[in-house]
Amino acid sequence: xxxxxxxxxxxxxxxxxxxxALASGADVVIVDLEDAVAPDRKAYALDATVDLLSDPHPVPxxxxxxxxxxxxxxxxxxxLGGFRVPKVAHxxxxxxxxxxxxxxxxxxxxxxxxxxxxxYAIAGAHPAVHGIALGEADLRADLGVREDLGLDWPRSRxxxxxxxxxLPPPAQSVHPDVRDLESLAASCARxxxxxxxxxxxxxxxxxPIIEQAYLPSPDEVAAAEEVVKAAETESGAxxxxxxxxxxxxxxxxxxxxxxxxxxxD
Numbered sequence: 073x074x075x076x077x078x079x080x081x082x083x084x085x086x087x088x089x090x091x092x093a094l095a096s097g098a099d100v101v102i103v104d105l106e107d108a109v110a111p112d113r114k115a116y117a118l119d120a121t122v123d124l125l126s127d128p129h130p131v132p133x134x135x136x137x138x139x140x141x142x143x144x145x146x147x148x149x150x151x152l153g154g155f156r157v158p159k160v161a162h163x164x165x166x167x168x169x170x171x172x173x174x175x176x177x178x179x180x181x182x183x184x185x186x187x188x189x190x191x192y193a194i195a196g197a198h199p200a201v202h203g204i205a206l207g208e209a210d211l212r213a214d215l216g217v218r219e220d221l222g223l224d225w226p227r228s229r230x231x232x233x234x235x236x237x238x239l240p241p242p243a244q245s246v247h248p249d250v251r252d253l254e255s256l257a258a259s260c261a262r263x264x265x266x267x268x269x270x271x272x273x274x275x276x277x278x279x280p281i282i283e284q285a286y287l288p289s290p291d292e293v294a295a296a297e298e299v300v301k302a303a304e305t306e307s308g309a310x311x312x313x314x315x316x317x318x319x320x321x322x323x324x325x326x327x328x329x330x331x332x333x334x335x336x337d
Contacts, residue, residue, distance in 0.1 A: 080274075092276070100153070124151065163198075183211050187211075188230070208223060244263040
């Protein structure tokens, strides 16, 4: 199982930028038809995205839709990897879309206090839901939060909701200052401590900072190898050579660490 760490947004009305994003090394490219596109460019952005996704690409391409009217022209295209659905507030919102596009992965974006309250219901709303994420800019405005600390509870809420619904750990929301890479690295380190895995980006220069922040350290890899080795010889609760006991959840986490470490080979 692979774990994407970098999700790069590109505006749908700028096909040249999208193609650069596809060559950037990002694990996933997200073509944005919503916030990044001016109202008078929405129709062109949709047409350009239809053209782009008429062929498959080696990198998964998701589309953040603006309205449900964007879905029918895109749903059956061979290059589509999934829809990111903004402003989802209820489980019924995502079920309705899942019925329109059977088999297409959906990624609800939770951008209001109401959505955060319904996080688990949304995460488990339909098998088509492959992940959830926060839309922090809109959520910050909805909550009237000025300090970053004020978003820690919603962040933890969706980490727990994703795990409870058997989804992958969510990726962090974008860091808006593309020049301040030191602040980005510190924010990623904090996000990792909260349980996130990877991050969305709005500029290719952010990608290596995000990846490095989320890759395991040599000490973490060594510890994971010890746990996995013990799991190969015992079942149930495992006793490590230093006397520590670990269970199946710890073994699963150790295997994820080794999968991530393999990216560096």
